[in-house]
Amino acid sequence: MKARGINRTFQKENNIKQIIQLLYRFDNCSRVSLAKEMNLTQAAMTKRINPLIESGLIEEVSLIDTGSGRKPKQLKLASNKFSIIAGRINRDYVIASAFTLRGELIHEISSTFDKDSQPEAVFETFKDMVCEVMRYTSSKILGIGVAVPGPFNVFTNTVTLISGFAGWNRVDIKAELESRFGLPVFLEQDANCGALAELWCRKDNRYNDIVYVTADRGVGSGLVVDGRVYHGHVGYAGEFGHMSINYDGPLCECGNHGCLELYCSTNALEKRYKELSGSDAIVKVPEIFRLVKEGDRIARDAYDEILKYLAFGCASIVNVMNPDVIIFADKITGGGEFFLSTMRRYLKQFLMSEIYTDLVIEVSRFAGDPTVLGASVNVLERMLETKFSDIIAD
Ligand SMILES: [Zn+2]
Incomplete structure (x- = not known):
């Protein structure tokens, strides 16, 4: 019984993630097109979509002109109910950004530092930058995503080595950010973030x-x-x-x-x-x-x-x-x-x-830094997989 419960929960969260990802990847999504893409009946799709609309994650907006017959409503991710904070720590610069749930950039700031800087001091600057970009969003912040250079241990959340910039293993990035901001924090290796941006955010991928x-x-x-x-x-x-x-x-x-x-x-x-x-x-x-x-x-x-x-x-x-x-x-x-x-x-x-x-x-064809966008998508993916109830909680 327990195993079945886990499977059902996993299936439900997997379906939600797939719906959100399809909305990222494709414009002009409707209940009909999503049902077709996910190989579900329209009734089954409605059962999955309605709670997402009620929670404010998805909006049903303008009509798509299909040329004939009944015009389905267009489904989009909500534009202003949720936001995500994302950043990047690199060898000689840091970036902090705020994104909408749709992956649109709200505000971004960056700072460079010289090679003699200590990781602790750079991280203090980064935290202040996160604080600053948060001021640009009044919607509910789902979490903070940070792209870090590898090798990065995803299970202990430790930056093992930044070649040419020693000492980051002394900084507990996740714990310090969670403690200061009281939000879920997800770290990910920078190249993985870039891959996530390609997977989720390039249109028609x-x-x-x-x-x-x-x-x-x-x-x-x-x-x-x-x-x-x-x-x-x-x-x-x-x-x-x-x-x-x-x-x-x-x-x-x-x-x-x-x-x-x-x-x-x-x-x-x-x-x-x-x-x-x-x-x-x-x-x-x-x-x-x-x-x-x-x-x-x-x-x-x-x-x-x-x-x-x-x-x-x-x-x-x-x-x-x-x-x-x-x-x-x-x-x-x-x-x-x-x-x-x-x-x-x-x-x-x-x-x-x-x-x-x-x-x-x-x-890569992204105009901005896809790594920061990917760090933001990583928050969304991880929240959808593990903390979906936190997203829809008021
Ligand atoms: Zn080597």
Whole structure:
């Protein structure tokens, strides 16, 4: 009996999550289109939709003109009853944002800091920024989501290591935020947040198996398997920046030798450009990308070499996972069309042809930072899965 009860609860929450996710993914949803998408009868769909409307999560709004017959009402997520606070902690900046339930940005602030800053001081600033963005919403705040760099242990909520920025393991981000704001707090690795944004927020998305690759000063990935972020046993899945491609290679901060990110981060690009150009000073990445776009041979050679390593690492994940799509994000994509054409060329070289043929290769198309949006979606997903009664409670 108990098992059946759990199954029913899970099924109910799963249905609610699926409805909310479909409303994120597709415009012009109606009871009829949702029933069709979820393979439910219209009566069964009405039974699920009505409590969501009563709770204020969903609104039934304007009419869709289908051209003939009865016009169904359009279902949308409520615009002003709930909001979500989300943020990002990165190696040299922090962001705090407020979003509507629909994922629309209400307000965002960011702050940069230098590499000598202590995590405790940065976190104090971050908490003040969260406090500040909260002032921009008068609706019920569901929770706070924070994107953090990996490796991140999702079960103990511990940031194990931010390469180049030690000491974050001393800060209990979740406990301190919950204590100060009295709201549920959900942390997630930044690349997983990016993957969640792609899964939930890009319109007309039908991809459920996604490899989302971020490469800047560090390299990581978020893996979506069958519509869910894949965490692995302790949450380190997707840490492919620390996958060694050379056991005799240089020592990495993680203790291993020859980690992929030593070869294809933006640091590696700056270093390689310096070597090839013979310049005395480090030329920063934005300048290298400007040169790449102008057709500068040395900049293109350095970038090409770094991307070859990145593609080599990606090929291993893609061969293992066989995803629908691989999406690249973050600063390494800054070379524009040269980036995409080079990655396609090397992925074609390194992948099995049957896998390459059906693989969609893209650069993330979000205008803002998809990681923060994903941190907000993570709050919604986790609340729908585990604390739905808290959402609808007054
Ligand atoms: Zn490493």
